[in-house]
Amino acid sequence: MWGRGALCGLVLFGAMSCRPVEIGVPTGGKAVAPASSVNRDRMTQISVINALMLGQYDGVISIEEMLDYGDFGLGTLDHLDGELIVLDGTAYRVGGDGNVVEVEPHRTTPFAVVTSLQIDDQFRCDTVASLAKLDQLLDERIGHQNDFIAIRVDGQFGTVTVRSVKRQEPPYQPLAAVARSQGVWTHEGLSGTLVGIRCPPWVHGINVPGFHWHFISDDRQVGGHVLACQIRGAQISYDVCNDWLVRLPDTQQFNALDLGLDLRAELKSVERSRTDTPHP
Amino acid sequence: MWGRGALCGLVLFGAMSCRPVEIGVPTGGKAVAPASSVNRDRMTQISVINALMLGQYDGVISIEEMLDYGDFGLGTLDHLDGELIVLDGTAYRVGGDGNVVEVEPHRTTPFAVVTSLQIDDQFRCDTVASLAKLDQLLDERIGHQNDFIAIRVDGQFGTVTVRSVKRQEPPYQPLAAVARSQGVWTHEGLSGTLVGIRCPPWVHGINVPGFHWHFISDDRQVGGHVLACQIRGAQISYDVCNDWLVRLPDTQQFNALDLGLDLRAELKSVERSRTDTPHP
Numbered sequence: 001m002w003g004r005g006a007l008c009g010l011v012l013f014g015a016m017s018c019r020p021v022e023i024g025v026p027t028g029g030k031a032v033a034p035a036s037s038v039n040r041d042r043m044t045q046i047s048v049i050n051a052l053m054l055g056q057y058d059g060v061i062s063i064e065e066m067l068d069y070g071d072f073g074l075g076t077l078d079h080l081d082g083e084l085i086v087l088d089g090t091a092y093r094v095g096g097d098g099n100v101v102e103v104e105p106h107r108t109t110p111f112a113v114v115t116s117l118q119i120d121d122q123f124r125c126d127t128v129a130s131l132a133k134l135d136q137l138l139d140e141r142i143g144h145q146n147d148f149i150a151i152r153v154d155g156q157f158g159t160v161t162v163r164s165v166k167r168q169e170p171p172y173q174p175l176a177a178v179a180r181s182q183g184v185w186t187h188e189g190l191s192g193t194l195v196g197i198r199c200p201p202w203v204h205g206i207n208v209p210g211f212h213w214h215f216i217s218d219d220r221q222v223g224g225h226v227l228a229c230q231i232r233g234a235q236i237s238y239d240v241c242n243d244w245l246v247r248l249p250d251t252q253q254f255n256a257l258d259l260g261l262d263l264r265a266e267l268k269s270v271e272r273s274r275t276d277t278p279h280p
Numbered sequence: 281m282w283g284r285g286a287l288c289g290l291v292l293f294g295a296m297s298c299r300p301v302e303i304g305v306p307t308g309g310k311a312v313a314p315a316s317s318v319n320r321d322r323m324t325q326i327s328v329i330n331a332l333m334l335g336q337y338d339g340v341i342s343i344e345e346m347l348d349y350g351d352f353g354l355g356t357l358d359h360l361d362g363e364l365i366v367l368d369g370t371a372y373r374v375g376g377d378g379n380v381v382e383v384e385p386h387r388t389t390p391f392a393v394v395t396s397l398q399i400d401d402q403f404r405c406d407t408v409a410s411l412a413k414l415d416q417l418l419d420e421r422i423g424h425q426n427d428f429i430a431i432r433v434d435g436q437f438g439t440v441t442v443r444s445v446k447r448q449e450p451p452y453q454p455l456a457a458v459a460r461s462q463g464v465w466t467h468e469g470l471s472g473t474l475v476g477i478r479c480p481p482w483v484h485g486i487n488v489p490g491f492h493w494h495f496i497s498d499d500r501q502v503g504g505h506v507l508a509c510q511i512r513g514a515q516i517s518y519d520v521c522n523d524w525l526v527r528l529p530d531t532q533q534f535n536a537l538d539l540g541l542d543l544r545a546e547l548k549s550v551e552r553s554r555t556d557t558p559h560p
Binding site: 143145146147202205248250255 | 328330423424425426427480481482485486522523524525526527528529530534535536537539540
């Protein structure tokens with residue numbers, strides 16, 4: 001997998017190109033802010049990632065209330081019942097079987113990250129060979145390494161490899177153990193949207209440092225937590241958030257957790273195992 | 281100093297007593313929420329502590345705007361021009377000379393932590409031998425180890441040892457270097473208020489884990505960052521905050537910082553050097 005990813009990277013990186021669109025002109029019906037006045041937007045997260053890592057899968061806020069904090073984002077559902085995707089104000093759940101359903105508003109989430117997507121900049125891309133190349137492209141384009149970024153990638157995909165997790169019952173096992181039984185699917189030749197959140201490197205224990213990608217197809221039939229992808233062409237939009245709100249669960253269980261544990265190795269195994277990552 | 285602090289702790293700890301006041305009954309004009317319905321309060325911080333540690337002393341928000349986020353808290357001023365205390369909606373500055381002035385609203389802060397103090401519980405204390413004993417008492421009383429707590433201690437003090445830092449000019453030196461030239465004063469037999477913020481242990485790099493205390497005297501003549509104190513009697517009020525908002529500076533300078541550096545040893549030398557801490 002290393003060899004294949006690296007080869008694709010070498011072959012396709014030269015072909016990757018980005019054409020900026022004029023800022024200030026709405027594109028595809030989405031409002032675009034002038035580049036000179038980046039909105040003071042807010043990224044809101046429900047709970048902290050180490051609580052999820054330690055097996056806190058009971059929901060702490062309803063999906064309805066979560067949507068008050070944003071129309072775009074990702075997370076999971078109560079009982080770790082699949083992957084959550086929030087797009088254009090609608091919450092979708094990708095179940096452990098890979099099927100997509102709209103989430104009922106009374107359901108709850110133990111961990112989610114959302115924002116009201118107000119696009120600061122957008123541009124088009126042709127081919128991007130891998131998720132790692134996409135991350136690299138975005139880091140170079142966006143900068144703002146200490147801010148929180150929401151990224152929407154509407155595109156045509158050569159392949160998308162996604163995973164989803166299976167509903168759990170108490171007593172819950174830690175996420176690193178549960179994730180080993182995840183379902184993984186590779187879809188070829190489809191259009192859809194990557195829903196991405198980039199957090200600064202210094203949030204470890206609280207959120208996922210770097211990029212965190214979920215995907216949903218345009219026909220809302222497939223999706224999940226993205227492990228790999230190849231982009232044939234896409235429109236990329238992003239929103240820089242300078243405000244970061246953490247909503248802590250108001251439970252004794254939460255307060256009893258040792259959230260200071262260094263679970264970075266476990267998190268990497270859960271969140272960022274990518275089948276296409278070329279080593280540097 | 282170790283011996284003296286430890287001795288005071290041994291002698292006076294037995295005399296430390298706390299008498300709870302009835303919850304739900306306003307005391308001293310301050311509203312008290314029923315214990316069963318802890319308010320969903322918000323702790324807001326301006327910037328992150330590692331930015332201050334690295335010498336980011338230029339203000340990023342006006343005091344006037346900061347006060348929109350809360351009427352109670354602590355921090356510093358632009359140019360690291362002293363210690364900031366926010367009490368009952370008024371911002372005070374303790375200058376490098378130890379003098380207290382009200383802060384003009386157009387001045388700015390590079391780092392501050394504030395909340396709208398809505399008291400969840402309050403109780404009275406008699407003697408408390410040291411700041412370390414106060415921390416211990418509060419940890420036992422409050423719990424909520426993963427929440428953010430604002431603590432107000434209105435009392436009579438046997439001694440209070442405070443420090444303040446001196447106004448800096450660019451190019452700024454790191455805080456650990458600057459703090460070595462701080463002024464330190466010990467005041468005896470006065471009444472005043474400790475303004476405290478307790479952060480969870482997992483915020484390192486972002487805020488100060490544990491307790492962070494500033495002080496201002498009732499006559500508004502002296503104050504500063506507290507290094508030590510002995511309490512003769514006090515009313516202690518606290519507010520549990522489940523929401524944590526981090527307002528990141530919107531500057532290129534901020535985004536260029538390596539905020540992931542482990543500066544815990546430096547922070548300890550700056551923030552938590554206490555002359556009265558008995559070793560365990």
